[in-house]
Amino acid sequence: MSDQFALIDARGRAAGAALRTTTSFRALPDLPTPKRHGWVRPAIVAALVIAVVVGLVAVAGRDAAPVDERDPKNLRYVVDDLPDGWSIRSRTDATRTPADPIPGLTVALYGTSGDPTAPVVMMRWSTPESPNGQSFPGMGYSALATATEVQEFTVGDWHAACGTEENDRVVCLVETDRGFVLFSARRLPVDAVRTMASALTFVGESPQVAPESLPREVTPLYPSPLGQYFPAGSPGSGRASAVELLGSDTASAALTVSWADETDIAYLGLDDGWTATTMAGRSVFHQVMHADVETILETIVWIEGDRTFFLRVMNAPAATAEQLVANVRPASDTEWEAIHATGGDTPITEGTSPMGTDVAETTPTPTVDPSAPITDVVVSMEMNPLTDHQLEVVAGDPTSPVQVFVSYVVDTYSVRSPEGGGFTSRSPMQGTALQFAQNVANSGLFALSEDPDATELVVLVSDGTRRHVKLQQLFDGAPGRFAMVAVRWDQILGAQVLAADGTVLTEIPAFG
Amino acid sequence: VTIDGEAGLTTSFATSSFDDFYASTARRTLSLAHALTGNWGDAEDLVQDAYTAAAKKWPQLSTYDDPSAWVRRLVLNRSVSRWRRLQREALAVVRLGARNEDQVDATDPVDPEFWTAVRRLPAQQARAVALFYVDDLSVEQIASTLGCSDGTVKTHLSRARATLARDLQMEDES
Numbered sequence: 084m085s086d087q088f089a090l091i092d093a094r095g096r097a098a099g100a101a102l103r104t105t106t107s108f109r110a111l112p113d114l115p116t117p118k119r120h121g122w123v124r125p126a127i128v129a130a131l132v133i134a135v136v137v138g139l140v141a142v143a144g145r146d147a148a149p150v151d152e153r154d155p156k157n158l159r160y161v162v163d164d165l166p167d168g169w170s171i172r173s174r175t176d177a178t179r180t181p182a183d184p185i186p187g188l189t190v191a192l193y194g195t196s197g198d199p200t201a202p203v204v205m206m207r208w209s210t211p212e213s214p215n216g217q218s219f220p221g222m223g224y225s226a227l228a229t230a231t232e233v234q235e236f237t238v239g240d241w242h243a244a245c246g247t248e249e250n251d252r253v254v255c256l257v258e259t260d261r262g263f264v265l266f267s268a269r270r271l272p273v274d275a276v277r278t279m280a281s282a283l284t285f286v287g288e289s290p291q292v293a294p295e296s297l298p299r300e301v302t303p304l305y306p307s308p309l310g311q312y313f314p315a316g317s318p319g320s321g322r323a324s325a326v327e328l329l330g331s332d333t334a335s336a337a338l339t340v341s342w343a344d345e346t347d348i349a350y351l352g353l354d355d356g357w358t359a360t361t362m363a364g365r366s367v368f369h370q371v372m373h374a375d376v377e378t379i380l381e382t383i384v385w386i387e388g389d390r391t392f393f394l395r396v397m398n399a400p401a402a403t404a405e406q407l408v409a410n411v412r413p414a415s416d417t418e419w420e421a422i423h424a425t426g427g428d429t430p431i432t433e434g435t436s437p438m439g440t441d442v443a444e445t446t447p448t449p450t451v452d453p454s455a456p457i458t459d460v461v462v463s464m465e466m467n468p469l470t471d472h473q474l475e476v477v478a479g480d481p482t483s484p485v486q487v488f489v490s491y492v493v494d495t496y497s498v499r500s501p502e503g504g505g506f507t508s509r510s511p512m513q514g515t516a517l518q519f520a521q522n523v524a525n526s527g528l529f530a531l532s533e534d535p536d537a538t539e540l541v542v543l544v545s546d547g548t549r550r551h552v553k554l555q556q557l558f559d560g561a562p563g564r565f566a567m568v569a570v571r572w573d574q575i576l577g578a579q580v581l582a583a584d585g586t587v588l589t590e591i592p593a594f595g
Numbered sequence: 596v597t598i599d600g601e602a603g604l605t606t607s608f609a610t611s612s613f614d615d616f617y618a619s620t621a622r623r624t625l626s627l628a629h630a631l632t633g634n635w636g637d638a639e640d641l642v643q644d645a646y647t648a649a650a651k652k653w654p655q656l657s658t659y660d661d662p663s664a665w666v667r668r669l670v671l672n673r674s675v676s677r678w679r680r681l682q683r684e685a686l687a688v689v690r691l692g693a694r695n696e697d698q699v700d701a702t703d704p705v706d707p708e709f710w711t712a713v714r715r716l717p718a719q720q721a722r723a724v725a726l727f728y729v730d731d732l733s734v735e736q737i738a739s740t741l742g743c744s745d746g747t748v749k750t751h752l753s754r755a756r757a758t759l760a761r762d763l764q765m766e767d768e769s
Contacts, residue, residue, distance in 0.1 A: 098709045107622055
């Protein structure tokens with residue numbers, strides 16, 4: 084290393100060598116190695132298999148459907164008498180083998196079976212052995228990014244925090260020595276969830292909450308003991324058949340059918356807006372969400388016989404959902420085969436990035452005329468504090484501004500686009516993050532840095548402009564600074580974060 | 596698959612037992628854990644936890660080129676909670692107006708002032724320094740362990756050493 088630090092290097096190496104020497108004389112800690120005989124592991128596996136089989140039989144019994152009738156073909160349903168302009172676009176088959184559980188993530192659900200309008204809590208644990216040793220997205224303090232108030236407390240030696248969001252969702256997080264445990268709740272006061280989080284312990288390898296510490300309004304639903312959970316209606320579960328319907332303009336719908344499981348219905352309660360009602364003579368739960376002014380998403384869920392039906396309808400006239408519900412019926416093999424198949428045994432991946440290949444393949448690579456002069460433009464950026472740990476950033480643009488929400492909660496930065504997607508990073512950060520806000524139609528590129536040298540974000544755009552914006556301090560007491568340029572991602576030729584002397588600290592992917 | 600173990604030993608982990616792996620690497624891991632935690636109790640807990648986890652995964656880990664890197668990474672990850680607690684405690688001490696020398700950990704075997712200064716660094720800088728001085732890892736090896744670029748490691752090391760030199764009043768006149 085450089086001579087500049089010769090003295091400190093010499094001291095550091097001497098201290099390191101002395102520490103190693105001292106350690107070499109210490110006894111090593113005993114490892115609690117279980118004494119396993121050759122037959123023990125197969126016995127454990129056999130016990131687990133028996134437990135799973137018993138569980139399946141119990142579920143099957145509850146649903147009054149013999150196991151041998153649980154052929155995925157029996158989940159094939161279509162919609163008859165479609166409204167004018169509607170058609171069936173594609174189908175997806177359920178699989179006999181549901182998707183593999185996510186390694187390193189375990190889930191427990193507490194609520195009221197079959198009722199999405201009742202109080203509900205989900206506990207998730209991101210183990211240290213999760214892929215790459217990283218927590219799952221959202222499984223960290225960034226989960227509190229949109230909380231209006233955050234309380235920090237301790238659970239034994241563990242640090243913990245709870246917060247309440249505007250839409251009445253409560254989030255509590257316990258940073259255990261075995262990874263984060265996240266509690267998400269609806270229709271419960273923050274104190275009840277905090278009490279539950281405060282009672283968290285590890286029993287063997289599983290986080291657990293003693294029954295006496297659960298809120299009175301909930302009971303353990305899934306699983307016992309803690310395990311994996313894919314709600315049947317979710318993409319990727321492999322447990323459901325589905326048909327996708329296309330209407331006129333931007334209207335669309337999807338019908339998903341799985342084996343009846345009232346836990347699935349309780350799980351839906353983690354969203355708000357559910358009401359119990361009657362639609363086309365069926366008792367259903369109905370939810371209407373306005374993703375934005377122009378996008379309306381209706382979800383209708385009902386159990387009929389031994390099947391659960393999820394119907395999601397987007398941007399359709401008011402009576403459309405009821406008409407679709409009224410006309411759901413089993414598909415014949417012939418008509419099912421005639422529908423274009425998607426997915427099949429491959430679970431669907433939820434969400435797509437604006438940088439995904441489906442977009443990139445149809446978008447020409449942006450270029451700039453090499454003979455045209457580059458025009459330097461200083462662009463505007465506003466930071467509007469919302470709470471003491473959250474602010475809104477609006478980046479100006481000649482065509483349309485871009486908005487994101489930036490938060491700093493318990494040493495964790497979070498950048499969220501109103502349309503979904505986001506970025507989180509724990510402080511201290513490794514260098515400078517240079518990322519796209521996840522929004523195709525109206526995108527932005529932001530830089531978030533704790534590097535004290537980082538001064539300016541410069542973006543070269545295919546219209547021949549080079550846009551400059553200074554990094555600004557985010558919050559008092561937080562070392563992070565932020566800058567954003569409003570420009571579509573597919574028009575960006577390159578971007579750099581510069582020091583005051585022009586040194587390039589970070590760049591993507593090349594800068595002309 | 597061979598790697599250099601401690602004291603110049605070469606060990607084939609693909610064919611060796613977990614016990615051999617533990618015996619040949621655990622002391623160095625213990626040194627790393629002590630550098631980051633500052634006391635033997637926490638360090639031994641970290642090592643015990645990490646190697647217990649490694650034992651469960653040994654059939655898989657034994658096929659790695661360097662299974663000790665996996666253990667090292669686990670120790671670094673799991674030191675975070677303890678790290679944050681120590682930082683909060685240190686901050687509380689500062690708020691209460693305690694003198695600087697009161698924060699020196701008497702359990703550090705040699706040069707406690709140096710290790711206390713290391714543990715005051717931002718966590719990622721402290722990890723880089725510990726891997727550099729205790730484990731004698733190269734910049735490339737540290738980058739691989741921390742999951743970042745060589746340039747980031749160089750930045751961490753440079754800033755960490757500047758801070759250490761300032762805190763320990765060891766800035767070179769040159």
